[in-house]
Amino acid sequence: MFGYVRPNKDELLVKEYEQYKAVYCQLCRVLGRDYGWPCRFFLSYDSTFYAMLALAVTNEGLSPCRERCACNPLKRCRYLEGDGEAYDKAAALTILLAYAKAEDDIADESPLKTLGKRLLRPYLKRKARWARVRYPYLAACTESFMAAQKEAEESGASLDPCAEPTAQLLSKVFGDIAGEDPKKAEPLKQFGYYLGRWVYLMDAADDLPEDLRTGSFNPFINRLDLWGKASLTEDERKRADEFCNAALNRTAAQMALPLNLLDLGPFTPILENVVHKGLPELQREILFLHIKEKPRRELKNL
């Protein structure tokens, strides 16, 4: 996915931050163990969130440990091991989504820009096949997501139908966490639906200036009547940002309800932080501070 689903670090307690990092590092380790060392680079905030949600919902037995970090042998890291499938599923999903994204980029962008991804493609494809053997349901979800996304964008659909494939993807993979228990599966599906929708809208809003410049497809262009404009005036940009923000807020408002109904045990504060503070913070950074357009030097003062 896109690395949007992450906690607001400033608002975490130190112990919560340590716990988050321990899950992150453990997922990195599982990726290395199951798919080979280079696959650690596909580790993302999104899959860490998924792993943590799965650990919380299935109430896995946890055992913390400390070991040397694989990437930096001088550092000792905390790891949080689980006794269920949470990490394995999250690792499979990481690989499958990395593969889906690479394929999507290769199809969309210029051949020169995607040279690296083209070289990587056979490797990723092989890894994705492994993941499919282990978790056929997750693979089926990502495959139908890719097909549906392509169809929606090619037909030039409006905002809501374009967001549907991502929303459905997360709805299905989150629902899968709960297994057979409908009391958990229903809220998880709802939560996943709106989180996926939020991620898609955030990504589209984030790409808007770039897509305008290159003339690529973006659902917000249609919606805001920005056809044929290569760049936006300050007023237009402000209007677009506020429109995107309102759409994101409407989606975020729907996430709290299903999340309330889930029993997340010791992970409650971190997962709530992600939803109630991490996502809004990202809206602020991208839509109001435009951090991606500023030189690194300026970012330090924010």
Add this chain to the structure above:
Amino acid sequence: MTDPYKVLGVTPAASDEDIKEAYRSLAKKYHPDQYADSPLKELADEKMKEINEAYDTITAQRKAGGTGARAGGYSAYNPVGGGGSSAFRDVRSLIMSGRIADAEQLLNGVPGERRNAEWYFLKGSVLYRRGWLEEAKDHFSQACRMDPGNGEYSAALNQAMNQGSGMYGGYSPNMTTGGCNSCDMCSSLLCADCCCECMGGDLIPCC
């Protein structure tokens, strides 16, 4: 039955006040009104029932302590009511029973010239329940344009606009983070004093 203290997330040693506090915050979390439009309504109702029972059990056990029973049960309300003279009564009852796809099919079968304000409102409600929040908002505002006086339609549009403002999650650029500082307090007190004085009273006698 599960331990009522565990349901409320308190220890048996907790004071009556703490228990009331825990009950209130949970009741707010699961309040049926929030879930009125959500397919998770039943689950939320169940949770609500659970904490109500837990609270009642604890208060009954502690009756000697003299804590009052909770003030009234929470009742759910559903914005899409079964309007008596409605032209789309069948659609409304489908929406209320959660059969969204059937309701949408019926609505889509209505020819263009019969699509009045109510049609746009109901179509918006269907879209809202499906998670297509932007198109839902557009339909609600179309309904309001066609029938500006209708409270039901404007309530739906208001809700969509409020959710867009960041009141219920997400980011609001105009939100002040500081809350209320002592400077605000003083100036508010002075304002209150002025108001009192012009009505003949006095809040701060020295000024």
